[in-house]
Amino acid sequence: MDFETVMQELESLGKERTKKIYISNGAHEPLFGVATGAMKPIAKKIKINQGLAEELYATGNYDAMYFAGIIADPKAMTELDYDRWLDKAYFYMLSDYVVAVTLSESEIAQVVADKWITSGIELRMSAGWSCYCWLLGNRQDIEFSESKISNMLDIVKSTIHASPVRTKSAMNNFLYTVGLSYVPLHEKAIKTAKEVGTVEVKRDKKKSSLLNAYESIQKELDKGRLGFKRKYVRC
Secondary structure, X not given: OOHHHHHHHXXXXXXXXXXXXHHHOOOOOOOOOOOHHHHHHHXXXXXOOHHHHHHHHOXXXXXXXXXXXXXXXXXXXXXXXXXXXXXXXXXXXXXXXXXXXHHHOOOOHHHHHHHHHOOOOHHHHHHHHHHHHHHHOOOOXXXXXXXXXXXXXXXXXXXXXXXXXHHHHHXXXXXXXHHXXXXXXXXHHHHXXXXXXXXXXXXXXXXXXXXXXXXXXXXXXXXXXXXOOOOOOOO
């Protein structure tokens, strides 16, 4: 399938209701409003195609950019490529669910995510923390430095409440993910989450969200899900 065919397919799958939901979360025109599940049949036909992914991502169309993440070749992308993609990720559904997800399947994931976390820029920081969530929830515990993850928990504890909105949300998710999926620091994550308490996330024109990683971890532990790992990161 070529670029034009994919764009036509995506447009035909667009739904006004889905489009409104995406816009309410920060997306803007151009977009079609395609449910992510509806993209799977096209993705199966294409599989991996980095050239096509680059063409689609460059459109600025939210649905095309999301689909680009599904068919991208994470191992073919360099640090500069990921930075370039993140520069065009204008809201969290792109930074955290497209760029961070794609990065998490690469060999340079931790190196790049570390730089984003210390960037001081809201969506870059959010993408960095989110990338670690995807990594910890998928890769084996042995692939991570326990002291490094421990230090990251300390950073969350001391900075989360003063962090930008999207970064705050990603940090809270990091706390939850370590508590559930990274067994070596399960106890410390629970203790840290308890000390952090409820995190308020203020959103434009919407009621504030109240996040509590400690409560979320406990709910999953009650279901016997300690050590949970996803088989796949990308859909």
